[in-house]
Amino acid sequence: MAKTREECLPVLQEWLHFFRKGHIYIKTLEREKGNESPALAKQLDTLSIKNQFKEWPRLPISLPEFEKYLSNKKTQDFEGIWDGTPYKIAIKKTENGYKGILINNVSPYWESEQIKLEIVREGNELKGIAYMRDHSKAKSDHIECMGQNYLHVAGLWLKRLAPVLPTETEVQEYLTSGNAKSPFIKQLDNNTLYFRIPSFDPRQKKAIDSVLDANDEILSKMPTLIIDIRGNGGGSDFSFSHIIPYLKTNPISTFGVEYLSTSINNNRMLDYINKPEYKTFFTDEQREWAKKSYDTLQKHLGEFIYLKEPIKEKEGEDAATKRAYPKQVGIIIDGEVGSSAE
Structure with a gap:
């Protein structure tokens, strides 16, 4: 049984993990300070932590x-x-x-x-x-x-x-892909392209789109495409919209979500329009969507509102525009894939 705040936090985090990993969380706030200076408060915190673990098992080593x-x-x-x-x-x-x-x-x-x-x-x-x-x-x-x-x-x-040992080529290639911070495409053989996407963070959308555009010619000839999204914790649905034409063979149904209209929630739409950190990757189309969404939500304070149709079926591409390649698409995932990457 948890008896302190420090013991309680992991218990609550484990409980929340059952419901939705990553989308909801609990964290501790700074403890209330007395009249001590910030430097002294930090020193007292450091001493408290050190004393807590000073009896931890040790093994002397030369x-x-x-x-x-x-x-x-x-x-x-x-x-x-x-x-x-x-x-x-x-x-x-x-x-x-x-x-x-x-x-x-x-x-x-x-x-x-x-x-x-x-x-x-x-x-x-x-x-x-x-x-x-x-x-x-x-x-x-x-x-x-x-x-x-x-x-x-x-x-x-x-x-x-x-001791220093040689690193195997296969291991080095695996680590290069796993540690990548930006998307890239690599040709594996005469039939296969490998597309690594570490994140669907909105700031990655331009990079994802530019990689696809730069490789569109070879994508239009290559039979097999492997998309590797291991470790991709998600981000924005906008980030993968440019990938859909390479995957789609049938109509796709999209499901809208309800937004609870409150003054605080609605101000997020204004943040998308006005805050500098969003201007680097939000398109004019997305800012226009945010403005219309804000106006709609403000008219329905206290209500749950759909900003797009609850269920909308997108029509499949006609035969004239349907892509012949790639013919096969494989997606590599792991336990760290979440949110929009799912």
């Missing part, structure tokens, strides 16, 4: 000796020095698995030589335990390795720093 030991090993395993920014971790073999020892200070939550992760043997399997910033425990039923230099333990991604 880094020069460990590095020498690693350089002399004939075969490689999880042992090594790893980077999991902002953490630097030395993973050392123990009697029943491995322990990950922090070798840098990440103030105020972590100190050097504290145990940051564990890889434990249960029967014939190795399972992972990682301790988060607040020292809460995250567990995984398996350890994921990508080649010789990348390791995933209970939500913590690590890159090997020592």
Whole structure:
């Protein structure tokens, strides 16, 4: 049972996760301060956090000796020095698995030589335990390795720093795609194009559209298109509108949503029109939609309003304009795909 605010927060977050991951959340507000200065208040907070975790298990390690030991090993395993920014971790073999020892200070939550992760043997399997910033425990039923230099333990991604080992080409290509911040298209072979879209953030719409326009000629000849949206947490439906013609073979039904008309909710439409951060990626058409939407909502304060038809079936393209290619489209997803990406 949660007895403090710090213990209550993850309980509430887990409960909300059942309903809709990412679209609704709870966070703590700054605690009420006394008359202390901001600098003193920060110092007191830091001391409080450090004292909370000062008894955390530690494992002393001599880094020069460990590095020498690693350089002399004939075969490689999880042992090594790893980077999991902002953490630097030395993973050392123990009697029943491995322990990950922090070798840098990440103030105020972590100190050097504290145990940051564990890889434990249960029967014939190795399972992972990682301790988060607040020292809460995250567990995984398996350890994921990508080649010789990348390791995933209970939500913590690590890159090997020592010993230095060559990175496999396939692993490097996978990481390049996974770490991409902007969309791109790459030809894989004579029949296949690969289209990576990391985000449907509205600020990415111009980039997505420009990639499609620049590659329209080859898209019109290539039999297979693979769209990779792993890790895409969503954004705006506008962001993928330019992709639809490459996918559509039949009429598409779109479903509108109801907006609760209140003064605060409606002002969001004005933000879309007036705030500088939206002007960089909102089109004139979208700003016009926001203005009309604001006017409509203001006429129906206190009501739920559809800004477009609840269900509208779009007609399929006629034979003269229907795309012959691509003939096959595959979409790669993972557990991090959400919202408009779904």
